[in-house]
Amino acid sequence: MQAPCKKIADTNHSLLLLITAGLGWAIPGAGYWFIGQYKRAIIVFVTITLTFTIGIYVGSIGVIDSVTATPGILGRINPWFLAQVLNSAFVFLISNITASGGYPVYGKPEEIGQLYTSISGLLNLLCIINCVYAAHTRYFSVGAEDRC
């Protein structure tokens, strides 16, 4: 299946890159799917989703905590949350549920859950950046028309 090159190439450059990044953030791998790299999209989706799911299974949804009790450099924003939110917009929904403080988690489960969810978020950031770069080189570099 060929990506809709002509349609995409006619769109504004920045807008296309923003849509690619936004899709990659909303659903892991969706950015790759949008630019026609379906195998990469499936691998990214499965891996990121599985890693994030393992994280919240071990540590419970309590590891998604946007506010920290002790203010730091970022004020009351939990630094772990900045990495976790890169997984998907869905993380905001979970943080709303856990904001009440009804899902306490401590010790090893918290550590492992935070590591899994945060690292999967950072891996998704890597994918988003790579995906945007791939979209740029595919549709807007010299000879892009030949590749479509």
Next chain:
Amino acid sequence: MLSKAVIILASFTAPEQVGMNAKTMLWMLPLAAAIAGIYKAVKLHEITLKSFLKEAAVLFASIVVFIIAAAAALSLITYLATE
């Protein structure tokens, strides 16, 4: 069906029991596999099942070996410092 879905969702609301023993180190394996898989998915120019699995397995093994070597070195330093 609904009760099964509720049970599955409920398992995400309470943390699992994770001990403080050597087996806890095994939790690094799925994470190392995820890192290897994503890195190779991003890096490989052409993705085929065989090449992807091979490259990801090599990177996974490299990460695990390096972590074991780092753990051994740190243990040795701790042992020498506390003896």
